[in-house]
Amino acid sequence: MKFGVVVFPGSNCDHDALYATTKNLGESATPIWHESEDLSGFDVVVLPGGFSYGDYLRAGAIARFSPVMKAIRRFGCGGGLVIGICNGFQILVEAGLLPGALMRNPRLSLICRTVYLRTETVESPFTHRLERRRILAIPIAHGEGRYYADEGTLETLEQQDRVAFRYVTPEGEATPEANPNGSLRNIAGILNEGRNILGMMPHPERAADPAMGSTDGLLILQSMASDFAASR
Amino acid sequence: MSAVTSDLVAQHGLTASEYERIVERLGREPNLTELGIISVMWSEHCSYKSSRVHLKKLPTSGPRVLVGPGENAGIVDIGGGYAAAFKIESHNHPSFIEPFQGAATGVGGILRDIFTMGARPVAVMDSLRFGLPDDPRDGVRNRHIAQGVVGGIAHYGNCFGVPTIGGECIFEPSYSGNPLVNAFALGIFPKDKIFYGTASGVGNPVIYVGAKTGRDGIHGASMASAEFDEESEEKRPNVQVGDPFLEKLLLEACLEAMQTGAVLGIQDMGAAGLTCSTCEMGDRGGSGIEIDLRRVPQRESGMSPYEIMLSESQERMLLVAEKGREEEISRIFAKWGLDAVRIGAVTGDGLLRVRNNGQVVGEIPNSLLTNDSPLYDRPAGKPWRSAPLDGPGVAEPSTRELREGLEALLASPDICSKRWIYEQYDYMVRTNTTQGPGGDAAVIRIKDAGVSLAMALDGNGRYCSLDPKEGARLAVAECCRNLSTVGAEPIGATNCLNFGNPEKPEIMAQLVAAIEGMGEACRHFQTPITGGNVSLYNETLGQSIYPTPVVGVVGIVDHMTVPLGIHFRRSGRSLVLLGGLLPGPDNRAPRRFGSSQYAKVVLRQVWGLPPGIDLDYEKSVQAAMREIVRQGLAESAHDVSDGGLAVTLAESSFGPAGIGARLELHSDAASHYLLFGEAPSRILLSVPPDDVSAVVELASRFNVEAPLVGETDAETISVRLNDADLFTTSVDQMYEPWDNALERMLGQQ
Numbered sequence: 010m011k012f013g014v015v016v017f018p019g020s021n022c023d024h025d026a027l028y029a030t031t032k033n034l035g036e037s038a039t040p041i042w043h044e045s046e047d048l049s050g051f052d053v054v055v056l057p058g059g060f061s062y063g064d065y066l067r068a069g070a071i072a073r074f075s076p077v078m079k080a081i082r083r084f085g086c087g088g089g090l091v092i093g094i095c096n097g098f099q100i101l102v103e104a105g106l107l108p109g110a111l112m113r114n115p116r117l118s119l120i121c122r123t124v125y126l127r128t129e130t131v132e133s134p135f136t137h138r139l140e141r142r143r144i145l146a147i148p149i150a151h152g153e154g155r156y157y158a159d160e161g162t163l164e165t166l167e168q169q170d171r172v173a174f175r176y177v178t179p180e181g182e183a184t185p186e187a188n189p190n191g192s193l194r195n196i197a198g199i200l201n202e203g204r205n206i207l208g209m210m211p212h213p214e215r216a217a218d219p220a221m222g223s224t225d226g227l228l229i230l231q232s233m234a235s236d237f238a239a240s241r
Numbered sequence: 242m243s244a245v246t247s248d249l250v251a252q253h254g255l256t257a258s259e260y261e262r263i264v265e266r267l268g269r270e271p272n273l274t275e276l277g278i279i280s281v282m283w284s285e286h287c288s289y290k291s292s293r294v295h296l297k298k299l300p301t302s303g304p305r306v307l308v309g310p311g312e313n314a315g316i317v318d319i320g321g322g323y324a325a326a327f328k329i330e331s332h333n334h335p336s337f338i339e340p341f342q343g344a345a346t347g348v349g350g351i352l353r354d355i356f357t358m359g360a361r362p363v364a365v366m367d368s369l370r371f372g373l374p375d376d377p378r379d380g381v382r383n384r385h386i387a388q389g390v391v392g393g394i395a396h397y398g399n400c401f402g403v404p405t406i407g408g409e410c411i412f413e414p415s416y417s418g419n420p421l422v423n424a425f426a427l428g429i430f431p432k433d434k435i436f437y438g439t440a441s442g443v444g445n446p447v448i449y450v451g452a453k454t455g456r457d458g459i460h461g462a463s464m465a466s467a468e469f470d471e472e473s474e475e476k477r478p479n480v481q482v483g484d485p486f487l488e489k490l491l492l493e494a495c496l497e498a499m500q501t502g503a504v505l506g507i508q509d510m511g512a513a514g515l516t517c518s519t520c521e522m523g524d525r526g527g528s529g530i531e532i533d534l535r536r537v538p539q540r541e542s543g544m545s546p547y548e549i550m551l552s553e554s555q556e557r558m559l560l561v562a563e564k565g566r567e568e569e570i571s572r573i574f575a576k577w578g579l580d581a582v583r584i585g586a587v588t589g590d591g592l593l594r595v596r597n598n599g600q601v602v603g604e605i606p607n608s609l610l611t612n613d614s615p616l617y618d619r620p621a622g623k624p625w626r627s628a629p630l631d632g633p634g635v636a637e638p639s640t641r642e643l644r645e646g647l648e649a650l651l652a653s654p655d656i657c658s659k660r661w662i663y664e665q666y667d668y669m670v671r672t673n674t675t676q677g678p679g680g681d682a683a684v685i686r687i688k689d690a691g692v693s694l695a696m697a698l699d700g701n702g703r704y705c706s707l708d709p710k711e712g713a714r715l716a717v718a719e720c721c722r723n724l725s726t727v728g729a730e731p732i733g734a735t736n737c738l739n740f741g742n743p744e745k746p747e748i749m750a751q752l753v754a755a756i757e758g759m760g761e762a763c764r765h766f767q768t769p770i771t772g773g774n775v776s777l778y779n780e781t782l783g784q785s786i787y788p789t790p791v792v793g794v795v796g797i798v799d800h801m802t803v804p805l806g807i808h809f810r811r812s813g814r815s816l817v818l819l820g821g822l823l824p825g826p827d828n829r830a831p832r833r834f835g836s837s838q839y840a841k842v843v844l845r846q847v848w849g850l851p852p853g854i855d856l857d858y859e860k861s862v863q864a865a866m867r868e869i870v871r872q873g874l875a876e877s878a879h880d881v882s883d884g885g886l887a888v889t890l891a892e893s894s895f896g897p898a899g900i901g902a903r904l905e906l907h908s909d910a911a912s913h914y915l916l917f918g919e920a921p922s923r924i925l926l927s928v929p930p931d932d933v934s935a936v937v938e939l940a941s942r943f944n945v946e947a948p949l950v951g952e953t954d955a956e957t958i959s960v961r962l963n964d965a966d967l968f969t970t971s972v973d974q975m976y977e978p979w980d981n982a983l984e985r986m987l988g989q990q
Binding site for chain 2: 018019021022024025028029058059060062063064065116118119120121122148150152212214215217218219220221222
């Protein structure tokens, strides 16, 4: 498997994603400069966390116009795997590749902590190596992570089994207390209709190494690196 | 050009005799631009004119020190071909006037100091001091300052992509009109790739990179060299505005440009901006620099040479490149969307020559601006202290008062959880943080070198106000002790000396004594000071802050696994108090209790002296601690400091497992001294029963006391003294007020 990690001006978690995919996952990975429009040779594209273009105007609002985003749209429409983490999720939403919006946290400041996620679906290339309702301990670090969508969109996401992860208590309950940022229905990550594009606010690459206290995030990377079709 | 009048000289913060010195050295009167240039370089902030004499007494070299004071940051060898660059610097004055931007640009400045040496910043910590959040008169302002400062640090560090992994935050009335914001940063690089702020090779181009120059921050260094009065808020235009995104681009572009080999010297433009970077680079290289201001990228029109030279606009660097390779460099900066403009060249005449459109507007020998700046050995009297030596007679508290005292301490601003602060910081980015905020020391792994670095910041203004020398010794000792709890060997230190007006002998005496104490302790623990910063004139309306020397120590661990934490992990583990019940000279005396958090928070009085410390014993405790970690004999280790043993016990219980403990003490000392006295040289361990004898044996080999003081216990905290119950409480009941206190105090507007 060949991973590509997009580097925008202001990407901060690009090194972390490269390290996790190569050292922890053991696949090959290279950076993709934001001006590149050529994604040939890549099996997975990672939009990493950070503050692309300083997050000026609104997180992800400027990055969506980058040349690389045109290529990612084509890549995604052709069935290529795309994962947007944190700022990457914000960019995917701004680009219209995923529905809804990510608004400022109710506290209006960044929150960095390890949260618990419940795996809502295993019917995706990102989660097929997990069990349904499996609890994952994965860190968040964002100021604009409050998932919002209109009622119709939320219903569609639920009906099409496209909510990938929800914020839950350590016991697995999706309570308001377990929701760090006021996201509607405790949503932490969603899939596109084709199920080959995932956006999630938590950082799986930060939970991919025993030295970081949790390796739950590695399960997501491992899912991506193994054949989803063959697993069905 | 206007003539220089005595009023003008005074407005620039120069004395009449300093002005005479300028005229004598120049051989003529300076013009206004030159006066501005000289005045910022001769300001206390840039010249260290009151402290230089004394700073020489600090130890600065050691087996691992590659670069000591005088460069942008100190550098130590961490093995495996790698080095760490680190430094702490104050941004106190700007943070008082405009808390958010003041703190943000403080972080920005220290980050540039690190990457200008070629190192990629991988960790930030902050030492913060604020006035009391619930002060009846100044509470609103104190909260506003604390919220703004934390927000500013978060804004800059998060966007830049460096983890803010720890620090300390203390609230005292003396910081009400003068908060302290000391930012520490550490970076990593191959040790043969160090870059210096030096200009060499006549004819080589001097290149300006980064943000454009505006009118912001003019005279920032001079502002930081004066006391505040009622009109200080009018100095807001002197505070710079930071853009962390731009700094992130500057970092990547600079590191990439350094790879080409075309960069010969580089220095950031911090305090005193273009002035400081040009004359310092010239001076270090033994050469001169000539620039033309017409070529300096400008954000505003109509800026005078005076304004351009003194601007402290952020996110700018000056570099000297190999002649003929300018194109290579500007291509890299263009890739990152940044300006890289040749504004001048290196000369051989030792002068800083400033032209504007070809015409010379300033010509000053570099040496006049750097080494030849004034040097004062100011008179030092007896250190000023506000608290009495003898306090009230303190009767032994009732058992109920002991429990309530513990509750009050845990919910007090200095001791309560700092979660409200550190959760605003991304402390995990770069996936190196193996122990983040909330522990005794912060620890990051260095993937390339295969080692971990532990670091901590410590300073206790209250102790120093009672005895500056002992207070400084205690700070260094505590910092090194914090490192020892994770098994780290201290290898180097940096300091930030925050004091009042040095022209007052009783303040100068505090500074002198603190440096003496710090030097003694740093020699003792073999932690040379590789750099740092002095911040004087921390006074508002004639009221000085507590003397606050802050030290940051960096230590090394020879592996990358998760370090020992402070939290109890299982019940039924033995508690060992490494170091003993109340070690150190005289720590059972009432005078020593007057400096404790219990005296401050519960008795609401401060008196007496800081705890006494025996540095030899302290060193043995730390050596024993490191050996215990190496042999894997303990499950948790937590240094005993603010609030004493009872607070340490409670904090050790506040982990994810929520395991409490039964503390069983046997002593003829009074219960409040045992529980809340702050004697140093102590670390509370939880040890599996099978390993207790090994721990005790090991401690005795180091001549260190290691009494068994109880055992861990699910969910409750109970304390017994000489087989009598003092109190019992649940972990949850203690945890909630500790966990929420800061958010209650600062979370609302």
